[in-house]
Amino acid sequence: MSATDGLGGDLAIAAFALARRFSAGATMWCVGPVWTEHARHVAVEFVHPVIMGKRALPALTVDSADPVAALRPMAASGDVLVLVGDGATPGARDLLRRAATWGLTTVWCGAGERPPGGSADHVLWAHGGTAARHDGTVVRLYHLLWELTHVCFEHAAVLTPDDRAGEVCVTCSDEGRPGEVLSVDDEGMAAVRTSSGVERVDTTIVSPVGTGDLVLIHAGTAIAVLDEP
Amino acid sequence: MSDFLYPFLEGVGPDVPALLADLATSAEHKAAVSNRLRSETLEREAELLATIADAMAARFRAGGRLFTFGNGGSSTDAASVAVLFASPPSGDALPARCLADDTAVLSALGNDVGFELVFSRQLIAHARAGDIALGLSTSGGSRNLLTAFQEARQRDILTIGLAGYDGGEMARSGDVDHCLVVRSDSVHRIQETQGALAVALWSAVHERLAAAEATRA
Numbered sequence: 033m034s035a036t037d038g039l040g041g042d043l044a045i046a047a048f049a050l051a052r053r054f055s056a057g058a059t060m061w062c063v064g065p066v067w068t069e070h071a072r073h074v075a076v077e078f079v080h081p082v083i084m085g086k087r088a089l090p091a092l093t094v095d096s097a098d099p100v101a102a103l104r105p106m107a108a109s110g111d112v113l114v115l116v117g118d119g120a121t122p123g124a125r126d127l128l129r130r131a132a133t134w135g136l137t138t139v140w141c142g143a144g145e146r147p148p149g150g151s152a153d154h155v156l157w158a159h160g161g162t163a164a165r166h167d168g169t170v171v172r173l174y175h176l177l178w179e180l181t182h183v184c185f186e187h188a189a190v191l192t193p194d195d196r197a198g199e200v201c202v203t204c205s206d207e208g209r210p211g212e213v214l215s216v217d218d219e220g221m222a223a224v225r226t227s228s229g230v231e232r233v234d235t236t237i238v239s240p241v242g243t244g245d246l247v248l249i250h251a252g253t254a255i256a257v258l259d260e261p
Numbered sequence: 262m263s264d265f266l267y268p269f270l271e272g273v274g275p276d277v278p279a280l281l282a283d284l285a286t287s288a289e290h291k292a293a294v295s296n297r298l299r300s301e302t303l304e305r306e307a308e309l310l311a312t313i314a315d316a317m318a319a320r321f322r323a324g325g326r327l328f329t330f331g332n333g334g335s336s337t338d339a340a341s342v343a344v345l346f347a348s349p350p351s352g353d354a355l356p357a358r359c360l361a362d363d364t365a366v367l368s369a370l371g372n373d374v375g376f377e378l379v380f381s382r383q384l385i386a387h388a389r390a391g392d393i394a395l396g397l398s399t400s401g402g403s404r405n406l407l408t409a410f411q412e413a414r415q416r417d418i419l420t421i422g423l424a425g426y427d428g429g430e431m432a433r434s435g436d437v438d439h440c441l442v443v444r445s446d447s448v449h450r451i452q453e454t455q456g457a458l459a460v461a462l463w464s465a466v467h468e469r470l471a472a473a474e475a476t477r478a
Contacts, residue, residue: 038289039288040285040287040288041285043284043285043288047284048281068340069338069341069344070341072337073334077334082334082449162350165344166342166344166345167460168299168454168456172295172453175453176288176291178449179287179288180287180288183284183287184280184284187280
């Protein structure tokens with residue numbers, strides 16, 4: 033059994049990732065479509081630490097009935113999205129998938145029935161009953177995340193440059209990368225937003241695509257349209 | 262070996278797996294401390310919880326409403342308490358509202374009359390005799406809570422405080438009818454246990470309301 037199995041391990045890995053993201057200039061977007069109070073609590077923890085001397089970090093709550101639309105113009109590749117809610121949070125999986133498409137690191141904190149694996153880069157899940165939203169269980173989750181993130185700032189390894197983008201062969205070696213269609217012209221050439229920015233992508237083989245569709249890109253070509261999550 | 266266990270850690274240095282293991286252990290330790298504080302507090306405050314639940318249930322039965330408030334993280338915990346009572350996971354909805362929810366109101370009052378009055382002024386506007394005012398603080402010393410309790414006391418509003426440390430001024434104040442104290446000096450651990458206290462209180466209130474209904478039927 034690895035030292036990082038279980039929730040302690042999940043928190044450790046997530047905290048390390050957050051510390052690296054923040055060190056690289058990330059903003060943390062906190063979203064709680066139903067559990068709004070938790071999104072606000074996360075933001076205030078990071079932006080105004082309760083412990084004196086700890087770094088204030090850029091964290092903002094996204095308080096909108098349509099968090100995808102609210103985030104689209106503001107969130108940048110390299111940022112962090114923290115979603116707080118149970119497994120049935122409406123719109124959660126689409127939001128997390130789009131955020132990942134835009135190049136954000138995604139975290140889902142919650143309790144109750146666990147969401148499907150891979151729903152977010154980091155799924156931080158607590159055991160809890162029906163009152164887990166209110167009884168301190170979920171609050172403890174992101175308190176621990178904050179505490180561990182700040183421990184990481186003291187570790188030099190956090191400062192090594194992040195090569196998430198990586199070197200990729202432009203012809204066959206890159207795998208399918210997700211992108212969000214911004215616009216399509218009459219010839220099927222689309223402006224598509226990916227984690228590296230906006231790219232021109234040929235969508236003729238998956239036509240027709242519309243603004244907002246998520247496509248899988250390989251060597252400048254859309255090879256599939258992603259279904260509803 | 263570490264590449265296999267932590268494939269995402271290419272190029273970060275040989276001591277990162279050790280860091281992660283330490284962090285995981287630390288998280289488990291802190292969670293255990295939090296759990297212990299929760300059980301100790303629930304046990305120690307059991308009698309007071311029952312007393313408060315009696316008082317709150319009586320007020321709700323008579324048409325009273327709950328107003329919650331707090332600052333920062335405690336404002337979101339206050340919001341959580343209001344949601345717990347007003348949109349409960351089970352049982353009947355009870356009238357409850359968090360006075361820290363409206364940022365336009367908070368900023369208007371804070372800007373115009375001072376932050377010390379942001380909750381008391383709202384109680385003056387909305388609350389009436391028979392209502393309940395519940396303030397959450399970790400220090401027990403926030404001026405705007407103390408002012409709110411002072412105002413509430415003068416209007417026959419039941420005043421309940423949730424505080425940390427040794428309870429601070431809230432525990433000593435004659436304006437606070439009942440003060441539940443989480444004996445810790447960690448803001449985070451205090452807030453976590455305050456959540457557990459809120460749920461215990463909510464549960465106890467509903468038990469009493471159900472019992473009252475049963476005797477009436």
